Amino acid sequence: MELCGLTIHELQDKLRAGETTSAEITASVLKRIDAVETEVRAYITLMRESAIEEAARADEAILRGEIKALTGIPIALKDIFCTKGVRTTCGSRILHNFVPPYDGTVVEKLRAAGAVITGKTNMDEFAMGSSTETSFFGVTRNPWDLTRIPGGSSGGSAAAVAADECIASLGSDTGGSIRQPAALCGVVGLKPTYGRVSRYGLIAFASSLDQIGPFTKDVEDCAILMNVISGYDPRESTSVPEDVPDYRAFLGRGIEGWRVGIPKEYFIDGIDPEVEAAIREAIRVVEKAGARCIEVSLPHTDYCVAVYYIVAPAEASSNLARYDGVKYGFRSEDNRDLLDMYKKTRSAGFGEEVKRRIMIGTYALSSGYYDAYYRKASQVRALIKRDFEQAFADCDCILTPTSPTPAFKIGEKTDDPMQMYLSDIFTISANLAGIPGISVPCGYTKSGLPIGVQFLAGHFQEGRLIQFASAYETHAKIEKRRPAL
Amino acid sequence: MEKINRDEVAYVANLARLTLDGEAVIKFTTQLNKILLYMDKLNEVDTTGVEPMSHAIARKNAFRSDTVAASLTIEASLANAPDAKGSCFQVPRVIE
Numbered sequence: 001m002e003l004c005g006l007t008i009h010e011l012q013d014k015l016r017a018g019e020t021t022s023a024e025i026t027a028s029v030l031k032r033i034d035a036v037e038t039e040v041r042a043y044i045t046l047m048r049e050s051a052i053e054e055a056a057r058a059d060e061a062i063l064r065g066e067i068k069a070l071t072g073i074p075i076a077l078k079d080i081f082c083t084k085g086v087r088t089t090c091g092s093r094i095l096h097n098f099v100p101p102y103d104g105t106v107v108e109k110l111r112a113a114g115a116v117i118t119g120k121t122n123m124d125e126f127a128m129g130s131s132t133e134t135s136f137f138g139v140t141r142n143p144w145d146l147t148r149i150p151g152g153s154s155g156g157s158a159a160a161v162a163a164d165e166c167i168a169s170l171g172s173d174t175g176g177s178i179r180q181p182a183a184l185c186g187v188v189g190l191k192p193t194y195g196r197v198s199r200y201g202l203i204a205f206a207s208s209l210d211q212i213g214p215f216t217k218d219v220e221d222c223a224i225l226m227n228v229i230s231g232y233d234p235r236e237s238t239s240v241p242e243d244v245p246d247y248r249a250f251l252g253r254g255i256e257g258w259r260v261g262i263p264k265e266y267f268i269d270g271i272d273p274e275v276e277a278a279i280r281e282a283i284r285v286v287e288k289a290g291a292r293c294i295e296v297s298l299p300h301t302d303y304c305v306a307v308y309y310i311v312a313p314a315e316a317s318s319n320l321a322r323y324d325g326v327k328y329g330f331r332s333e334d335n336r337d338l339l340d341m342y343k344k345t346r347s348a349g350f351g352e353e354v355k356r357r358i359m360i361g362t363y364a365l366s367s368g369y370y371d372a373y374y375r376k377a378s379q380v381r382a383l384i385k386r387d388f389e390q391a392f393a394d395c396d397c398i399l400t401p402t403s404p405t406p407a408f409k410i411g412e413k414t415d416d417p418m419q420m421y422l423s424d425i426f427t428i429s430a431n432l433a434g435i436p437g438i439s440v441p442c443g444y445t446k447s448g449l450p451i452g453v454q455f456l457a458g459h460f461q462e463g464r465l466i467q468f469a470s471a472y473e474t475h476a477k478i479e480k481r482r483p484a485l
Numbered sequence: 486m487e488k489i490n491r492d493e494v495a496y497v498a499n500l501a502r503l504t505l506d507g508e509a510v511i512k513f514t515t516q517l518n519k520i521l522l523y524m525d526k527l528n529e530v531d532t533t534g535v536e537p538m539s540h541a542i543a544r545k546n547a548f549r550s551d552t553v554a555a556s557l558t559i560e561a562s563l564a565n566a567p568d569a570k571g572s573c574f575q576v577p578r579v580i581e
Binding site: 097098099101102193194195208234237238240300302303305306307309310317321324325326327328329330331335336337338339340341342343344346347350355356358359360362363366373375376377378379380381382383385417418421432433434435459 | 489493494497498500501502503504505513516517519520521523524526527528529530532535536537538539540541542547549557561562564565566567568574576577578579
């Protein structure tokens with residue numbers, strides 16, 4: 001196995017034993033990028049030179065005996081995280097030339113932990129999408145089948161990990177944007193509890209839903225990254241001052257006696273038969289591992305997509321009001337006056353899906369419609385959260401499919417926004433309720449596309465989620481495959 | 486049933502500071518109608534007496550002491566500006 005195909009913990013063992021260097025690991029990743037990136041197109045911006053320099057510094061630190069959690073490990077960032085001096089586009093023309101003057105908190109934390117940053121990955125414009133097709137910078141392809149989408153919105157971060165174009169990556173998840181692409185690309189993806197990870201320096205989409213989390217090749221790596229990025233940040237007023245446990249301590253503990261909720265509302269018509277079969281098999285695996293599966297009910301599941309596509313666009317229409325061509329980013333030419341400049345800049349700077357969501361959100365918040373849409377959605381949201389509280393009274397965690405289908409074809413859903421929105425049907429509820437969720441590979445379709453299983457737990461139960469996912473991973477023994485690129 | 490017509494789409498676009506051409510207005514009217522019709526299913530839910538929820542984690546307002554801390558320099562703040570003059574962002578004329 002080439003170095004780029006290994007995990008964080010395997011590479012750290014080799015670094016500690018002096019069997020390899022960060023320079024070699026980084027060279028292996030860059031060589032892999034050279035070999036496959038023209039087909040996968042996971043990155044918007046590569047940071048080749050700074051990565052090589054950071055690797056050299058990591059090797060000096062190792063020689064001094066200083067090995068931190070991520071020393072010398074190449075990690076990619078979704079292009080939604082502000083990186084000092086490195087263009088940050090959010091997949092949009094309106095930020096195509098934006099160079100942030102500061103690093104976001106998670107970027108600072110990765111650097112402080114010794115990581116080597118490989119670059120900025122592709123994404124749906126402003127994270128609005130489930131396929132990475134709305135990016136101004138082109139479509140990312142699924143490494144398992146280049147005619148298919150990688151999922152979204154963090155499709156570049158998921159594809160980069162699946163294709164070994166980095167060792168791990170970070171993404172953001174507003175309605176499933178980490179878990180859905182993780183499932184479709186056959187990697188592990190975790191959305192933490194709302195408030196667990198600081199979003200300072202994360203470009204905002206829907207502020208009551210957005211959360212940052214890792215993409216990794218296994219559950220142990222997920223625990224390693226969660227240890228690095230979690231925690232309260234005084235610069236982010238919604239981050240929560242709740243103690244961060246050592247997530248690695250939850251690995252390998254087993255799940256004997258656990259009660260696992262299977263929500264009946266998640267086994268619907270329209271779920272792909274191969275996905276359903278894989279999830280039924282996952283239920284058997286956790287039972288064999290000593291857990292007891294019980295049926296639970298989340299009665300408002302059917303309303304999640306409707307609530308989400310009111311709340312998220314409403315918040316987005318407000319958050320995206322700042323892109324006006326004044327302080328940064330794209331500005332239109334030949335402007336008659338200030339208002340003309342705002343309109344021309346935004347009309348030429350935003351893509352169609354972003355405009356559609358701004359329109360939905362503006363409408364839902366506008367005079368005369370606020371009560372019927374935004375207020376109503378916020379009330380149903382409270383009922384969705386209550387559903388989970390009641391379910392978690394009877395079970396330790398919940399098991400569901402991550403996505404109703406495997407990766408779909410590029411272009412298949414671009415003309416029908418409502419069909420695209422329904423691909424988030426199993427992931428949205430966790431964002432609305434603010435609870436953590438993880439997607440773990442649970443098999444492949446006959447044609448070789450990865451399938452993911454999702455585990456959900458109560459607020460700040462990431463440790464137990466990792467414990468459960470780790471036990472599942474150990475007992476499921478899903479065959480490790482590598483995309484044929 | 487029509488939830489939103491072309492005039493309303495054009496009105497909302499103006500509120501959102503977007504310019505839509507005729508073709509885009511027609512397309513968005515069709516799509517927004519389909520999306521808003523889907524939202525109607527929320528009316529099936531009895532929400533009498535349910536407090537609207539805005540954040541998943543109940544939090545008090547986050548106050549901090551009013552002390553001066555490090556901030557961006559004027560040069561760094563203006564570095565991304567499409568147009569700047571001296572220590573200001575420059576925009577088209579606002580007042581005649």
